[in-house]
Amino acid sequence: MIKVGILGATGYAGEEIARIILEHPSAECVFYASRSYAGQRFSDIFGNFRGLIDEKYDVLREPSPDVMAEECDVIFTATPQGYLSSCLTQDILSKAKVIDLSADYRLKDIEVYKKWYPGIERNDDPSLLSEAVYGLCEINRESIKDARLIANPGCFTTCSILTAYPLVAEGLIDTDTLIIDAKSGTSGAGRSAKVQNLFCEVNESVKPYGVTTHRHTPEIEEQLGYAKKSSGGDGSPILINFTPHLIPMHRGILSTEYASLKALPDGTYPDEEMIRKVYEKYYGNEHFIRLLPKGTWPETRFTSRSEFTDIGFTIDERTKRVVMAGALDNLVKGAAGQAVQNMNIMFKLPEEEGLDRVSAF
Amino acid sequence: MIKVGILGATGYAGEEIARIILEHPSAECVFYASRSYAGQRFSDIFGNFRGLIDEKYDVLREPSPDVMAEECDVIFTATPQGYLSSCLTQDILSKAKVIDLSADYRLKDIEVYKKWYPGIERNDDPSLLSEAVYGLCEINRESIKDARLIANPGCFTTCSILTAYPLVAEGLIDTDTLIIDAKSGTSGAGRSAKVQNLFCEVNESVKPYGVTTHRHTPEIEEQLGYAKKSSGGDGSPILINFTPHLIPMHRGILSTEYASLKALPDGTYPDEEMIRKVYEKYYGNEHFIRLLPKGTWPETRFTSRSEFTDIGFTIDERTKRVVMAGALDNLVKGAAGQAVQNMNIMFKLPEEEGLDRVSAF
């Protein structure tokens, strides 16, 4: 059994890792850590775990990556930005693998990081950032296999990238025209006590936030930039508009994406069949990505509590644009599930192990 | 007192007209009509009206525009597409004003209508379509004053047009790049018994629908086309991508809109201040349109159950786009409220009468 530690176990992503690991046949959580709730029982905070956790692990402990590295094979860090980079060391990584759900190791360019995450001092060994692998499983599977440190992608990011990736990588769309309009359930806002996330503030309303400034923007741009480069792009950066919206539901992200098709050498535009073939080339063998048939659009409920990403698309003949939409569960494929998928890959387990669930909506 | 008839009183828009008229100091509903519920008490179906409706009007009657025209000064038709155009006559209009909440008289070009509303046979006098005034109050106020027949705008349409109108009319954005991503509460789907609108199908999910094919698209394109023409456009049509999404809430529409800024003659781009001035030029004196301060974005809850449209915007210096967002209540400003606002204008009442409510969220 893989010994798992969860740092930040009482947030929504941390709790979700705990849930998935509890049902995982090859892993066991032996260390629940939380700064705010240390000393309390995990199963008192999350009553769904009552009676299901080994007594000796049920009490939440103070976070300590060093101690966790001694007792665990892998540490999941579901922590605020800047926490992990303030304490991660080569020594820790020599003892345990680390899968980080924060943004600390997602952006390779430290200058870009500083611009989008101002005020966060990081004093980690720069080689750690170089070593970290961006854990978007379907795209970076090979690099993940031997990684010690995974930068687990953001929830909006996973959804937004997967939806557009094949078309960017094959050079079918004009990346300058890419617009991503995303809708997220409220668990994405975290479990800290804020007035703006109270039931009565969120219920029966929808609003955009972080317009032109959301931190997942550069993450999407960097990763789609790699795809563009792989298509023989000129190396110029991708700049997109990304707008997240808060929706009165618990789970789920939907990314609706718009881009102008590039004319083919013969002056015509890619048709639905060509687009579909490109998606199938990239995702045809992916268990957790489902390309929907023509005329069917993703609904977040059909991915809820599962590891699946559902993708649909159409071409608008009038405007020569492709409209794509991807859906996933922000806490599963968008956080905890992908983290476990990364664990499975790193530990040479079947990639679906512990994750092969039907959405229960 | 203006005598009001509501045809289709048991749908969500019909009920909302009834509610607003009941609280309106200068109007009274004297004819509630419904095909499905004729013979039943209106206040038995909508318990909120219990005890508040004059006994003699409380029983729903069979729809009959001719009879209604005899008994009413104004008829609101909240009916399926094609109903009104199947029975409207000059005789009716000579007796009562008609405010139509369906799409029958919204599109001036009958060929465009046939394309987007296929299968609907209309046998009305073509002069009626010419006569109908598109009842977007803030834009067409003057024409509304003397109208006999109002085509009350669609809910998505009102929100989408108002949000972009000033920038189109002033030629600040490239209309070829305009993308409208809209989110709607479920009352927009109507009150008929359909599995897809059951609580358990809608709750905890979000989905796009009608992608590239939604019928409000040509309505937005036609109206923004007039704005473009007024800015000295070349008369070429506007073609947009409009994508509605279903959100698990009762009321509210949010339109998030993206467009590339047009370079000014000096090669620079419009800045926030210039954009704001343009919005203020058009809406500065409009009671029911609120331009939000920089950094503030609309939330549908703050417009809920009110006639207000809230609009926010920002400029993305990186992509040279303006991102706009408008919010309103789809049943009020997006349907019943605007219908009453039209009535007020037509009957020379103060435009805010009966509509001057704070949102109660």
Added chain:
Amino acid sequence: MIKVGILGATGYAGEEIARIILEHPSAECVFYASRSYAGQRFSDIFGNFRGLIDEKYDVLREPSPDVMAEECDVIFTATPQGYLSSCLTQDILSKAKVIDLSADYRLKDIEVYKKWYPGIERNDDPSLLSEAVYGLCEINRESIKDARLIANPGCFTTCSILTAYPLVAEGLIDTDTLIIDAKSGTSGAGRSAKVQNLFCEVNESVKPYGVTTHRHTPEIEEQLGYAKKSSGGDGSPILINFTPHLIPMHRGILSTEYASLKALPDGTYPDEEMIRKVYEKYYGNEHFIRLLPKGTWPETRFTSRSEFTDIGFTIDERTKRVVMAGALDNLVKGAAGQAVQNMNIMFKLPEEEGLDRVSAF
């Protein structure tokens, strides 16, 4: 115009008072006070008020009952338990009427108060408690007329008492068997930042709380005790079981109440007709209480955002019990609306003024 001050204007009840007063033809809010938000604009916190509040009053001020008494005719205090009794004076009451939405003046027996509100030190003049009138309008209308200090009833309390009152007052039920099972929307839990009230904690769940210990219990018992005494009861106290539940909705309270019928002198039990007559005796002329016809049960949505209380009942021949249910909006009739109804009575205005709204669900 009555000059109104709201102390605690940024809670849900405070905001609701502001909304009702803004639409009230004879009153105007001239003092918005909030400890937490002093110095900020009220309309920045509650965007629904944007543009609707007189500039000179829009900035929230530090709470000061003394200053408010100088500037206002009536002060609404929507404050934590113990606040008002820590600072209310005869001097304040000599200048302004006070309508208190907290529990400070609801329980006449100070020992009962101390037992259910332990740890709250009150140093107010005991004569204030004697003077305070329990502002359940339909029951205590006469006393309210000349009151200076109103103890505005709790939300559960208003609903629970009104539902059972006539049957207790007429001695038709065995008060020892009265059980009240209440369900409340989440706004009843207030607007402070607590994890337990986050959207993701409340949504898709229902739970009981304060079982056998909720503070509205003694308030219900005291008031129903007066009713019992009026029916010729022996003066023994009423002890009930009252269980509130948290429901994933914004507004609304439903009280389902059970009690054994008392046998009549002839050994038979009261029938539906007799019960109905008793309800009509008490509420037949009450504008804001609607007795539903046989077979119809209250739904909170039909009272939402209105001042109405809807009551239904049936008799179970098998168990000789009456089952009653009452519904109201916890923020309106259960708080702000009733507070304004009290104001109307105290200031000799028509009781419905500013409150005569249809529920908008």
Added chain:
Amino acid sequence: MIKVGILGATGYAGEEIARIILEHPSAECVFYASRSYAGQRFSDIFGNFRGLIDEKYDVLREPSPDVMAEECDVIFTATPQGYLSSCLTQDILSKAKVIDLSADYRLKDIEVYKKWYPGIERNDDPSLLSEAVYGLCEINRESIKDARLIANPGCFTTCSILTAYPLVAEGLIDTDTLIIDAKSGTSGAGRSAKVQNLFCEVNESVKPYGVTTHRHTPEIEEQLGYAKKSSGGDGSPILINFTPHLIPMHRGILSTEYASLKALPDGTYPDEEMIRKVYEKYYGNEHFIRLLPKGTWPETRFTSRSEFTDIGFTIDERTKRVVMAGALDNLVKGAAGQAVQNMNIMFKLPEEEGLDRVSAF
């Protein structure tokens, strides 16, 4: 592998059986039947199953218990009342086990059945009713083992009975005083297209229904009657008040139950410790029933999508009543999960197999 057939696969309970069976290691669904959707793909209706169902079984077939009995080892019938009893035969039962989620075989007394289910003609062999075992697993486990026909309990029923059972069976409460106030998510209302179950009718409201007349009442009374008899009761029937309420959530039932404690021979009343011991006697070894610690009350979210029933209680010293509350997922323990638990028992599988999931809220 156990070959499973689901009759009524496109309702919420049917879909839930399909989901659980798909994840069950020892069973496989080989026959999805639906009257309304025959010929369509199951995975087109429920997109969460897309790609997960064996192609050859994915198309829904016409219901035919006879054909299903040939092809399946067990048939789950999630069908309207009266369907199964109109077609069930000894021949079918000789070939396949039947687990019926309708009420057809729940009430042993056919006269009681006729009274509460008027108008349903049943022409089945009366011996079938005698043979049927009421599948409340924790209570009737031994009889279930060898059963061919299971009457799977109702959702309210399972929750209501389990919550009170030990106290009734041990004679600690006066069953004449038992009142059950239940709250249910909307999936309990089924998946047929009815206006009353539309999102906009259910959202933001709560209402009682079936007051004194709900069909689960006699089912609870019969089963608790057996418990009472086992405690040495006098054989008199139990008559309760049972009131269900519709809550704006998808899943979950909460039963709040009230009963007067019976005085012990020494004149004192049972205390918390005694009550707790009784609960532990009955449920201490039950995996799927969790008795909550003092002061903790069930929340439906912690049982959601799991097979668990959570039970809490307290004693009110003032009123000498015990207040109990039980929570479960109406589609899992209240329907599909318990049906599979019954299957596990009947097929001698570990009782938890395929059901051992943590609630994912």
